[in-house]
Amino acid sequence: MYSYLDFERPISDLEAKIIELKKIVSDGESIDTTDEIRRLETRVDEAMNEIYAKLTPWQKAQVARHPQRPHFIDYAARLFTEVTLLAGDRNFGEDAAIQAGVARFRGRPVAFIGEEKGNDTKSRLKHNFGMPRPEGYRKAIRVMELAERFNLPVISLVDTAGAYPGVGAEERGQAEAIARSTQMCLRIGVPLITVVIGEGMSGGAIAIAAASRVYMLEHSIYSVISPEGAASILWRDSARAKEAATNMKITAQDLKGFGVVDEIIPEPVGGAHRHSETVIDACGDQIAEGLASMDGMSGEEIRNQRRQKFLAIGRNL
Structure with a gap:
C-alpha cells in the first residue's frame, strides 16, 4: 500500500x-x-498522468522526499555485487549516513559512496536521517583515494537533506570536511559518476557530487539549500517553502537547462517508489553509459574534462 501525498x-x-x-x-x-x-x-x-504531467517544483520536492522512495541500500542491492563496506574515517569514528566501499557493477570493479536515510525509525536514527557528519565525508575521501590508487571508477548516489548541523559536527570540522571531500571529487583521476536519487541539498550533496557526470532522477531535487531553509533566511518564514522552491530552480529540468546536470533519468508515472526496480535498472543503464564514455581516457584527461565541465556551468545561459 502506497503512502499518498496531499496532491495525490x-x-x-x-x-x-x-x-x-x-x-x-x-x-x-x-x-x-x-x-x-x-x-x-x-x-x-x-x-x-494528468497530475504528474504538471508537477510544481514544491510537489517534485515532496515526491523526492517520499518515505517509500527507494534509498541507497535498495540501489546497492540491485546494482552491486561482491560488496565490501568500509567503515570509519581513521580519525574519529564511523558515520552510517554515508555508506562506502568497493564492489562490482555489472562485472566491473568500482568504488561506491552513497547517502542512506533509513526507512523506519530504527534505521533512520542509525543513519542520522541521511545527514552526514564530518567523519562520513572523511570516509568518502578515504574511499576516493583508494579508488584512485587502484584505478577504480567511483559511483556516488546522493540523497540528503544536508550535512548534519549539530554542535559536535561543527566542532569536528564539518565545513573543512565538506570542502576537502569536494576537492577530492574534482582532483581524482578516475571517472566519478553521480546520481541524485532523491534530494541533494547543500554541501551535504556537493561533497560527493562534484563529478565527471551528474545525473538526476526526473523528480529529484538539487540545490544549495533546502526550500525551508531558504524561506527561513529570506523571509523569516519556513512556511513559504513552496514559494522558495519555485524561485530556486531546484528541479532536474531546470538544472539540465543550466548545465548543472548532464542527463535526466525518467521515472515511472507516480514516482520512483511505484516501480523501484524499473528506476534502479534505468539508473544502472545511465551509469554504465557514463562509464563507457570515459573508457580509455587518461587520468589527466578525466581531470581536465571534469574541470571544464564545472567552469562552463552558467556561462552559456
Missing part, C-alpha cells in the same frame, strides 16, 4: 474504491465488479 488525493480516493471492490469479491459476494474495477483503474491511470 484524487488517486487515493479512486484506489481506495478499487480495494473496496476487490474485497467484496474476496469475501465471496456474488456481485460482478470486473467492469467497475477496470473502469476505475483507467481513471487512476488518467488521473496519475
